[in-house]
Amino acid sequence: MRRKEQIYEGKAKKVFATDDPNLVIVDYKDDATAFNGAKKGTIAGKGAINNQMSNHLFRLLEQQGVETHFVEQLSERETLVRRVSIVPLEVIVRNIAAGSFAKRYGVEEGMVFAAPTIEFSYKNDALGDPLLNSYHALALGLANAGEIERIKTMALRINEVMKRYFDGMGVTLVDFKLEFGRTADGKIVLADEISPDTCRLWDKATGEKLDKDRFRRDLGGVEQAYQEIMRRVMEK
DSSP, rough: OOOOEEEEEEESEEEEEOOOOOOEEEOOOOOEEEEEEEEEOOOOTHHHHHHHHHHHHHHHHHHHTTBBSSEOOOSSSSSEEEEEEOOSSSEEEEEOOOHHHHHHTOOOOOOOEEEEEEEEEEGGGTOOOEEEEEHHHHHTTSHHHHHHHHHHHHHHHHHHHHHHHHHHHTTTEEEEEEEEEEOTTTOOOEOOOOSSSTTTETTTTTTTOSHHHHHHTTTOOHHHHHHHHHHHHHHH
């Protein structure tokens, strides 16, 4: 599939058109950002790790009945995906209190929830990605009621599959962010990525953070953490 003109560049990826109007190529970058772009840096090898790990997990989810935009990995950093229109909702699934949730509600990091919880935020950098609920999403026309229910159902199913998968490699899935897109025929599918950029992943034995929090919180060992989680995922 021939890569043509660039049609989008985000914080972590570039997207290129192809000869097929329904397919695009995603090229993962090593750029790292946090706190809505306020903190910027580079994590060596991040693009290749996030691309390959995302593809591995998307294949796993497809096998478990979760429809995604994934088509084919083209190289370490490039993947062919279905072209979708991204629903402007960031969907955060939380199993354990951490990060902004712990800060917002004044609870200790590490508090395990009785059941997973879902948060929505409005995918809008200019507004700082504010939290919203399904009524707000409907009022703003971000998605219809059927789409919101499908997104919730898919998000909880993804959580079930991934919690079990990471548990098998000695890793606790604390929380993660998902994005969904509409295909040309209007179907909602999982899009974007699942990686150490978008998940909180703690080593079950040591509690060590194996994700982007090492960059956010200046903990050091960022590249090593990404490499370690990649090793565990690809060896499983």
